[in-house]
Amino acid sequence: MLIEYSPFLEMVASLHVLQDPEHHLGRLNWARETEALFSPALKRQLVELGQISNDWLNLYDLHDLGDFQESSVEEGIEKLLAVEERQFVYCLLGQNMSLEHVDLWLQGKEVDKEQWRKERPLLLKPATWRRQFAEVLLTYYQEHFSKELRRIEPWLISSVHTFQERLRKEPLAVMASIHPRFVLGEEEILFYKAETWRFLYQDMARIIIRPSTFIAPHLLMGTYESTVSVGYAVTVPGAERYDAVPGDLLDIMNAMSDESRMKILRQVFYHPYCTQQLAEMYNLSEATVSKHLKMLSQAGLVYSQRKGNYVFYYGDRNRIQLIPVDLNQFFDQPLLDQLK
Numbered sequence: 001m002l003i004e005y006s007p008f009l010e011m012v013a014s015l016h017v018l019q020d021p022e023h024h025l026g027r028l029n030w031a032r033e034t035e036a037l038f039s040p041a042l043k044r045q046l047v048e049l050g051q052i053s054n055d056w057l058n059l060y061d062l063h064d065l066g067d068f069q070e071s072s073v074e075e076g077i078e079k080l081l082a083v084e085e086r087q088f089v090y091c092l093l094g095q096n097m098s099l100e101h102v103d104l105w106l107q108g109k110e111v112d113k114e115q116w117r118k119e120r121p122l123l124l125k126p127a128t129w130r131r132q133f134a135e136v137l138l139t140y141y142q143e144h145f146s147k148e149l150r151r152i153e154p155w156l157i158s159s160v161h162t163f164q165e166r167l168r169k170e171p172l173a174v175m176a177s178i179h180p181r182f183v184l185g186e187e188e189i190l191f192y193k194a195e196t197w198r199f200l201y202q203d204m205a206r207i208i209i210r211p212s213t214f215i216a217p218h219l220l221m222g223t224y225e226s227t228v229s230v231g232y233a234v235t236v237p238g239a240e241r242y243d244a245v246p247g248d249l250l251d252i253m254n255a256m257s258d259e260s261r262m263k264i265l266r267q268v269f270y271h272p273y274c275t276q277q278l279a280e281m282y283n284l285s286e287a288t289v290s291k292h293l294k295m296l297s298q299a300g301l302v303y304s305q306r307k308g309n310y311v312f313y314y315g316d317r318n319r320i321q322l323i324p325v326d327l328n329q330f331f332d333q334p335l336l337d338q339l340k
Contacts, residue, residue: 003163003209003232005156008068008076011137011145012059013214013231015046019055022246023329026216026235034144042143045136052122052129053092057220062091064208064224073141073149081134085126092129093119152213152236159211159234178209178232179219180332189228191221194325199228217329248300249326255299260284261292268302269315276310 017024021031035043050056063076066083070076080088086102093102097116104111105123113120122129141149166174175184181192189207191197205226211234212220220231256262264278275293279286293313296302300319304311 001167001207001209003160003167003211005160005211006063006068006070006076007073007149007153008070008079009060009063009210010149010152010156010212010214011073011076011141012056012063013212014145014148015050015056015140017214018046019050020246020248022244022248023326024214024216025244025246025333027214028244030148034148037144042136042139045132046140049133049136052119053133054094058092058094060220060222060229061095061224062088064222064227064229065091073145074138077134077137077141080137081130083130085130088130089123089126092122155236156211156213156234159232163209163211163232178230181219181328182221182230191219191230192328193219193221194321197221199223204228217332219332245330246326249330251299252301252323252326255295255301258292260288261296264289264292265296265301265315265320268313269317269320272305272312272314274310274312278313 014027017027017031018035021028021035024031038046053059059080062080062083065087066079068076068079070079085106086099089102089105090097090099101111102123105116106126110116110120110123116123163174172184175182183190183192187202188198188200189204190199203226206228208227208229209232210220210229211232213234213236215231216233216235218231220229222229256265260282263282267273267278267281273281275286275289278284278293279289282289284292293302293304297304297313300316302313302315304313306312
């Protein structure tokens with residue numbers, strides 16, 4: 001087991017916070033002040049690239065699989081530019097497409113074309129996207145993040161030494177302090193996320209702890225080959241604390257607080273329906289169903305597609321399945337504060 005500080009990943013974590021600041025209350029003030037300084041072009045580029053890369057988190061996989069081992073952000077960006085196209089695409093897609101299929105796309109063979117319709121620009125021109133990522137990251141670092149990194153880096157480096165010292169003296173206690181939903185069992189480690197991830201000690205070559213001032217309250221984990229990595233939240237002295245509820249979580253809870261909306265959401269989770277069908281199914285007026293669907297849509301739980309004269313509604317499975325994660329992160333915050 002070892003703890004490694006990565007300046008490149010700290011920048012990536014900061015970009016993840018900027019994608020959704022309200023879920024990182026300890027960094028909310030920083031995010032608002034930083035975003036206010038962005039040019040419209042940079043803001044647009046950061047949002048676009050964040051959407052492609054799972055709110056920037058897939059760059060963690062790229063960093064680990066590419067074995068960056070950088071000593072500076074600039075070196076990390078150079079390592080990104082040197083990553084093979086197949087590895088770049090594989091990681092940016094969250095390892096959801098096999099390397100064999102990535103290779104076929106890079107050879108001009110568009111397999112499962114409809115399934116990867118949204119990702120087609122990346123698959124057709126990976127070198128262009130890789131260069132764009134590097135250019136935007138460098139601009140963000142030079143114009144905005146370098147100042148913050150100079151401020152927080154001493155605390156991050158100090159956290160590495162403190163963690164190593166505590167690991168020698170009280171290994172079980174220090175591992176328990178990483179995150180409330182990171183648990184060491186007798187034969188395995190467990191990550192309690194949207195689903196429970198289990199890793200047997202006998203199958204692991206090493207565990208890497210990655211300190212960050214931006215990741216709380218997330219439980220970040222990564223796997224590659226026989227290595228498991230886990231994020232470790234570091235608190236910067238003097239950081240503001242907000243006792244608030246993320247706005248999108250409130251929207252979701254309000255949207256789900258009505259019996260009819262819950263039934264409609266459950267129905268469109270499995271199959272698309274139009275307003276008329278739902279109205280007849282639940283003995284409601286079409287106007288009432290439309291209001292329910294509008295609220296569910298505004299909360300990000302459903303989306304619509306027009307087919308001829310009818311608009312069909314679908315449950316957003318990915319967003320719905322993340323609700324337990326959002327709730328866990330909200331309830332984790334007091335425990336994380338106690339651990340620090």
